[in-house]
Amino acid sequence: MSGRAFQTLIALLLAGLWGAGLGIAHMRGDMWFLDRVEATMTDLRTVIGGQKPAPDTVTIVAIDDEVVRQEGSYPLARAKLAQLIDAIARLKPKVIGVDMLLVDPGSDDGDRALAQSLGKTASVLAAAAVFPEGQQRIETNPDDPLASVPSAERFLLPLKPFADVAAVGVVNVATDRNGTPRLVPMLFKSGDHIEASFPLRVVSVAKGVEPAIEPDRLLLGEQVVRTDIGQTLPLTFYGPRGTIRTISAAAVLNGQFAPDSIENRIVVLGTTVTGGGDVFPTPFDPVLPGVEVISTAISHLMSGDGIVRDRNIRLVDAGFAVGLPLMLVALLAWRRNVIGLVMIVCAVLAWLAINMAAFANGIWLSAALPMTAAIPPAVIFGAIQLWLGKRRVQHFARQSKLLQQIQAPGLGNWLARNPGFLAEPVRQDAAVIFIDLSGFTGLSETLGPNATRELLNGFYKLVDEEVAACGGTITSFMGDGAMILFGLPEPGVDDAFNAARCCVRLCDSTRKWLASLPESIASRIGFKMGAHFGTVIASRLGGGSRQQITATGDTVNVASRLMEVAASHGTELALSTEILQIAGQDSAPYQSGNLTGPLETQIRGRSGSVIVWLWQSMHPQ
Structure with a gap:
């Protein structure tokens, strides 16, 4: 891998x-x-x-600012609550849910009147769960439908005269860290005591069925209510306050409302008076009354239009958490x-x-x-x-x-841009130059390896600088010499001229370099050069793991042998008549030295003679 x-x-x-x-x-x-x-x-x-x-299943009767102004006090007297419930009950609602905590006693007559009114109709009273440290403890156990319901320290239940004639449900809701109600627990426990939530109790009374408890769901007769962890019901809001039909308690007491808004519907009696009841932030309203939050949960249970998040949905979430x-x-x-x-x-x-x-x-x-x-x-x-x-x-x-x-300067970048360069051999015209140090082999025997390496590095450096300045390519350093091409990676019309210019510059630079060496070294070595122009075979030579770009052919051989011609005649440079003709015999590069010829000479290993020219600097070493 x-x-x-x-x-x-x-x-x-x-x-x-x-x-x-x-x-x-x-x-x-x-x-x-x-x-x-x-x-x-x-x-x-x-x-x-x-x-x-x-x-259109729930109507809120609100104890609002209008009824408080009309009655002159808040909270309303128990007798007035009894009168309000009687007025609602006469229109035969399915159930009246009283979203108020009746945990403290009022006047005897008022409490007696309220208990009588509650006993005449189907009603549900609010209770509250008290949790230690303000938190709901949840212990998750998927095999026990009651193991993970919120565990309260105790319940605040309605007074016994009221609880004896009405059903009871817990009104607590679960909010997120922003205070928005997200879930309504359907069940609460305190020790071995289990209490249904206010919305669940209201709906079960309205439907006339007792809820059945199963893991991750509740059954209201044939209706299945899918619940989240802890038998909680997720909430999604319809809109801002008033989206659920709301009637002022003052209008009910005064008879100024449409009777069909209450008849055969669930009525929730709750407080919306300014400063007198719970409010919660929601996506549509920053101060939605608590009674409308509870009524939203009741509407979800009655209509089945709430949002669903249960164990199966959470399993899908977990799948996305892994898959995404x-x-x-x-x-x-x-x-x-x-x-x-x-x-x-x-x-x-x-x-x-x-x-x-x-x-x-x-x-x-x-x-x-x-x-x-x-x-x-x-x-x-x-x-x-x-x-x-x-x-x-x-x-x-x-x-x-x-x-x-x-690698040869410039060829690396060219190969990066053109990976197929010279994958197949190419015939083209090029100028070929060879330069070699004479007497170096014998000198290296006495200098030792370190001094020899330093000496060669100096020579290679000047060759590299001069060739780069003239636009040529060094295809290889061979011991104490170098092979130089003008025409790679692409041939140009000035290749011969640039090669001639490079020859003269190399002669001058090499001569100066030799003069800078100690006399004991400079007196023992010299240099010779050969240059020719003609057709070469440019290609990659080598195996699959190591290849070298070079040129072969008769032109290369002639250029190499011309170094021997230069040495045998005691000159620095021998040029073929081909390169001289193309570059121009009278071109500027040769003006700094003496050019003699033509000279017909034999080339070792080659039949026939070659016409050459000899060039020597005017300032020999």
Whole structure:
């Protein structure tokens, strides 16, 4: 397995484990640290979905500012509450839910009148659960439908005369860290005592059935109510205050309302007076009355239009928590370019579309969980890939620089842009120059390896500088000499002229370099050069693991042998008549020395004679 594949496999494994760990915590309801993110995303999805009409099953009778002004006191006297309940009961509602805590005694006559009024109709009274340290303790046990319901320290129950004639339900709701009601527990326990919630009790009385408790759901007759951890009912709001039909208690007492708004409906009697009741922030209203929150839960239970989040939905969330980071990491590993980024964006948008569509259709898929599962692995893996990529770029840059130092200057970049360069041999015209130090072999025997290497490095450096200045290519350094081409990687019309100019510059530079050496060294060595122009075979020579770009052919052989001609005639440079004719016999490069010829001479290893010219500097060493 390659290093990259192994890195990707490890990243996928870690991303999967991270997502699985978060998914397990989500299944247990232990993701409290994501409450704010999930709350924000839930509010956003709710607002995008927009307001919707509330079912015509619940009517709120509000003890509001108008009735308090009319009666002159708050809270209303128990006798006045009795009168209000009697007025509602005469219109035969399904049930009257009193969302007020009647835990303190009032006047005897008032309490007696209220108890009589409650006893004449189907009614449900509010109770409250008191939790230690203000927290609801939840112990998760999927096999016991009651194990994870909120465990209260005690209940605040209505006075016994009222509780004896009416049903009782707990009104507590569960809010997120922003204070928005998200869940309504359907059941509460304190020790061995189990109490139903106020909304559940109201609906069960209205339907005339007792709720049956099963894991992750409640049964109201044939109706199945899917619940979240702890037998809680998720809330989704219809709109701002007043979306659920609300009638002022003053209008009821004065008979100024439509009777069909109460007849055969659930009526919830609650407080909306300024400063007199609970209010909660919601996506549509920053101060939604608590009675409307409770009525929303009642509407969900009656109409089945609430949003669903149960164990199966949380299992889907866990699947996204594992799948989304795996997908993003895999895409990052597969395509590290614009296409990969586009595919990642498409994957995220697809998930968002699924999430939004599910929410719009009443399924509460978590938004915070997949984001938390996907973002850290994707960011960390992407950052590591960028870091490794930067290291690879730096590594390749170092290799390229090293290649430029070892390979012919310019050929490395050319090969990078044209990988197929000289994959097949190419015939072309080129100028070929050879330069060699004479007497160097004998000198190296006395200098030793270190001094010999330093001496050669100096010679190679000046050759490299002069060839680069003239636009040539050093195909190889051969011991104490070099082979130079003008015409690679591409031939040009000035190759012969540039080669001639390079010859003269090399002669001058080499002569000066020799003069700078100690007399004991300079007196024992010299140099010779040969230059020719003609057709060469440019190609890559070598095996599959090591290749060298060079040129072969008769032109190369002649240029090499011309060094011997120069040495035999005691001159620095021997040129063929071909290069001289193309470059120009009277061209500027030769004006700094003496050019003699033509001379017909034999070339070792070659039949026939060659016409050459000899060049010697006017300032010999």
